[in-house]
């Protein structure tokens with residue numbers, strides 16, 4: 001992945017500190033002095049770190065706790081009561097579990113969409129710092145306890161006050177934005193329609209301009225978003241967001257399933273981004289985003305894995321395959337979305353969504369050294385003819401062997417160096433069991449439990 005889309009055979013990448021210094025044929029890449037150390041990548045493919053632009057860190061702990069149900073029930077009966085019983089220890093345990101999974105499947109940066117105060121922002125930010133990942137952490141901003149026209153359906157533990165939310169974003173921004181060698185960013189996480197008053201959206205837009213930071217929000221994920229915007233505001237969802245000043249290049253809208261042609265035009269003109277989440281949309285039966293058409297209208301589209309109860313994994317490699325296949329079957333046209341386009345969505349488009357396209361998203365001299373290595377010496381990745389095809393259609397997250405972020409080897413031969421895998425998995429199992437008990441929710445195998 002570079003501006004020319006070169007597939008370099010027998011290539012080398014030279015990293016100096018946190019930056020890519022050279023990339024090209026091995027015979028051409030020459031360090032000035034002898035390299036401090038080398039990683040042998042024979043039989044392997046090096047690609048840019050994957051960019052997940054829609055993640056819920058707190059949902060890793062409730063993976064598999066809300067299967068086979070539709071969005072509003074999913075939120076009201078399972079996800080909100082569970083998350084509404086979180087404490088800061090749960091928040092940290094879930095974030096660490098989630099980051100472990102992302103590092104192990106080649107994701108080097110993520111956009112967290114909605115962090116409730118009760119998950120413990122500082123603890124999570126400390127975990128991001130320790131993990132070595134890049135993380136864009138969006139603090140939830142909301143004032144109404146509903147979703148669309150479904151008023152007051154939110155679990156009491158999830159309700160927050162608008163003014164307090166705004167103040168907290170500013171405090172977190174001051175404390176954390178640009179910390180961990182610039183790996184951590186703090187954004188606004190606006191709740192979806194029915195969760196904020198129009199005035200609060202305007203305050204978010206003003207705040208993001210003042211701080212020079214981003215905003216992310218679920219938009220037109222389900223048809224209810226459209227019904228609500230038309231009934232309450234006489235507009236389509238993106239038209240309304242434009243009216244309150246929340247459409248711009250610093251904005252990432254998650255899903256965008258029900259956006260219309262006119263709305264694509266607004267997003268395209270203002271440079272706003274859409275995080276497409278195919279697995280989540282399929283599992284919750286939310287609908288099928290018209291991705292190639294939106295891209296044709298000039299909207300930047302990146303990818304997102306969403307969360308533990310909606311996907312149910314944080315594996316961008318599997319998500320790439322889902323993205324390609326979903327569009328093919330929707331349009332009944334296998335040419336509609338190529339493996340190459342999908343790999344762009346997972347890398348350089350993701351970087352653009354986060355306004356980081358100058359720093360990450362491709363392997364080019366002068367960019368940050370965020371790299372992933374996949375071994376192709378495996379039956380399911382043989383024969384090697386078109387590596388892009390294998391990455392999108394044949395590989396899975398567990399094929400990633402090495403993950404490098406900011407010039408540091410975070411995972412080598414599948415061993416994560418920055419986080420204690422055994423302890424995190426043990427802790428997550430323990431905390432999840434206690435959380436279910438506290439929330440009074442029983443999830444058991446639906447088959448005969450013995």
Ligand SMILES: [Zn+2]
Nearest residue numbers: 113218254306
């Ligand atoms: Zn989401």
